[in-house]
Amino acid sequence: MDLLTSLKTKVKERKKTIVFPEGNDQRVVRAAVRLAKEELLTPIILGEKAVIEKTNGAQVPAGVICLDPKTYPTSEKDKMIQAFVTRRNGKNTVEEAQKLLTDVNYFATMLVYLGQADGMVSGAIHSTGETVRPALQIIKTKPNVSRTSGAFVMLRGEERYVFADCAINIDPSAKELAEIALESAKTARLFDIEPRIALLSFSTKGSAKSPVVDKVKEAVELAHELAPEERLDGELQFDAAFVPDVATKKAPLSQIAGQANVFIFPELQSGNIGYKIAQRLGGFEAVGPVLQGLNQPVSDLSRGCDEEEVYKVALITAAQAIGGK
Numbered sequence: 001m002d003l004l005t006s007l008k009t010k011v012k013e014r015k016k017t018i019v020f021p022e023g024n025d026q027r028v029v030r031a032a033v034r035l036a037k038e039e040l041l042t043p044i045i046l047g048e049k050a051v052i053e054k055t056n057g058a059q060v061p062a063g064v065i066c067l068d069p070k071t072y073p074t075s076e077k078d079k080m081i082q083a084f085v086t087r088r089n090g091k092n093t094v095e096e097a098q099k100l101l102t103d104v105n106y107f108a109t110m111l112v113y114l115g116q117a118d119g120m121v122s123g124a125i126h127s128t129g130e131t132v133r134p135a136l137q138i139i140k141t142k143p144n145v146s147r148t149s150g151a152f153v154m155l156r157g158e159e160r161y162v163f164a165d166c167a168i169n170i171d172p173s174a175k176e177l178a179e180i181a182l183e184s185a186k187t188a189r190l191f192d193i194e195p196r197i198a199l200l201s202f203s204t205k206g207s208a209k210s211p212v213v214d215k216v217k218e219a220v221e222l223a224h225e226l227a228p229e230e231r232l233d234g235e236l237q238f239d240a241a242f243v244p245d246v247a248t249k250k251a252p253l254s255q256i257a258g259q260a261n262v263f264i265f266p267e268l269q270s271g272n273i274g275y276k277i278a279q280r281l282g283g284f285e286a287v288g289p290v291l292q293g294l295n296q297p298v299s300d301l302s303r304g305c306d307e308e309e310v311y312k313v314a315l316i317t318a319a320q321a322i323g324g325k
């Protein structure tokens, strides 16, 4: 079954509510309206109804909730402010909370935190920092996860891979890299990919020496200790990880080399550049970033996304809300 069909089947059974803070962006509004019409999820679009309908170019159908934070009932807003201050545990005052909650990403994240939505999709017009910071501060990571990270599912014909971290951690430590690798294995399984994980480098099995290579080697050791059952290896160059002939020459003893389908980049510059090259030169569709390791799903779009990508990322967010990772 292709990715889209399997996601639709999954989310249709247990319709989730997803909040879209960017009600003034046509790609977002049209994708949300489509998802409602197809009865795949219940969208909450933030903004004034008249503006949302103008953005859509038509009235929004029944099943779409338009919610304007500016006219949100005072009693509900007060509850939200109190919940925010409590969650921030001394890090923000009531005055700061009032100001922050005028930001649609903070407002939408609080709807998720308070259980009024099951997930959030934003980032079509907001930067990654603006989109994910509220989630990092409010929703936070799951008990055994110290850092959230961003994975892309890369699709081309029958090919399906996971690339991470392409979105969040600028220079992860060895421990964080190990965690990113193991969280990416869970993301892979969410997309029916049985993970074979390569921790990438410019070195294969000691061919180059550098502290940055040592970081990747240490991450491999830590990941093996944390999850000995996972099929994982490194440090590997991309060709050694992906091309069987090259793997035979560069890493003949590796069980993963030449067969990897989950690629872990050593830091964010290579991860973000790598996925965009595969997307723009390699003709892969890049779906994501899927944020891994959060207590509740929040997805950050790329600002270069189109309506189709918003549609798919929303389906993924709903699938994350259902679980099964």
Ligand SMILES: CC(C)(COP(=O)(O)OP(=O)(O)OC[C@H]1O[C@@H](n2cnc3c(N)ncnc32)[C@H](O)[C@@H]1OP(=O)(O)O)[C@@H](O)C(=O)NCCC(=O)NCCS
Pocket: 091, 128, 129, 130, 132, 133, 136, 137, 141, 146, 147, 148, 149, 166, 167, 168, 169, 170, 272
């Ligand atoms: C994600 C990012 C915005 C966080 O930066 P920041 O908000 O300045 O981070 P801070 O260190 O001030 O931390 C803010 C909060 O988030 C938490 N946090 C930061 N990074 C986190 C992570 N990866 N996972 C979990 N929590 C994180 C901090 O613990 C802190 O929580 P607290 O306020 O409760 O103490 C930053 O790492 C970043 O800019 N990454 C690159 C994003 C990007 O441009 N990607 C390319 C395009 S996708």
Ligand SMILES: CC(=O)OP(=O)(O)O
Pocket: 123, 127, 128, 166, 167, 272, 289, 301, 302, 303, 304
């Ligand atoms: C994921 C990503 O690179 O996002 P943007 O293109 O919005 O910076």
